[in-house]
Amino acid sequence: MRVVDAGCGTGAALPWLLQAVERGGLVVGFDLAAAHAQAAHACTAAHATVLQADLMKPPLARAGFDLIWSVNTINHLRDPLQGVRTLATLLRPGGRIAFGQSSFVPDMYFAWNARLERMTNEAVRQYYLERYGLDERALANVRGLLGLLRRAQLRNVSVRTCMIERVSPLASEDEAYILEAIFRGTWGERLRPYLCGEDFAELGRLCDPLHVQFALRRPDFHYLQSFTLAVGEIA
Numbered sequence: 001m002r003v004v005d006a007g008c009g010t011g012a013a014l015p016w017l018l019q020a021v022e023r024g025g026l027v028v029g030f031d032l033a034a035a036h037a038q039a040a041h042a043c044t045a046a047h048a049t050v051l052q053a054d055l056m057k058p059p060l061a062r063a064g065f066d067l068i069w070s071v072n073t074i075n076h077l078r079d080p081l082q083g084v085r086t087l088a089t090l091l092r093p094g095g096r097i098a099f100g101q102s103s104f105v106p107d108m109y110f111a112w113n114a115r116l117e118r119m120t121n122e123a124v125r126q127y128y129l130e131r132y133g134l135d136e137r138a139l140a141n142v143r144g145l146l147g148l149l150r151r152a153q154l155r156n157v158s159v160r161t162c163m164i165e166r167v168s169p170l171a172s173e174d175e176a177y178i179l180e181a182i183f184r185g186t187w188g189e190r191l192r193p194y195l196c197g198e199d200f201a202e203l204g205r206l207c208d209p210l211h212v213q214f215a216l217r218r219p220d221f222h223y224l225q226s227f228t229l230a231v232g233e234i235a
Helices: 014-020 034-043 081-090 115-130 139-150 174-185 188-194 197-206
Strands: 002-006 026-031 049-052 065-071 092-106 156-168 223-233
Touching: 002 014, 002 197, 014 026, 014 034, 014 156, 034 139, 065 081, 081 092, 081 139, 081 223, 092 139, 139 156, 139 223, 188 197
Parallel strands: 002 026, 002 065, 026 049, 065 092
Antiparallel strands: 092 223, 156 223
16 A cells, blocks of 8 residues: 555654555655654654645645545644545555544543643633634644545445543653643643633643642542544545
């Protein structure tokens, strides 16, 4: 098979895509960020082709691939539908597109403090609305993958969601991931204008690995993350 990882990031999926294709197959990964493309190239030991490229202008031959794999990428585009249609032009007849999207279940961070959990989620929504103009519908795009593939007129569209559950004590890798992706990358100082002083201070304590109240080391820490995979074929 000939496979494209569109929005390959730092290349986490490239090694197992390489394992999955038969001998003589090809795996191409591309990402808009130069740093990501460089890291992806390093992790594949030159067995995959890695490019820095814009998904909306892929530097690849049309009708030359069997599968487009893309995770946590399509929903970041200003025009996701056009992105799907652009990627579909790279596929041979009968080729497939597989879109993966992860999402955090919004009421499963602080099981011991439902009010702070609710206020934090509302603060995140307000931040994205003011900073990026994204409303609640845009923030729920994971549920729109099915419709997106059908609007692009793909056939045999299917969708499946699995849950990833994490409870304390967390593995060091899980703790590092949650700390970076949520506690630093999503929350933190950016939420200060949207929370009262007392709530922001408590959130800060829960997000601070050096504080005794650090949430990820509480014995009752428990949260869920979903992963949705939507697949469709071109005619």
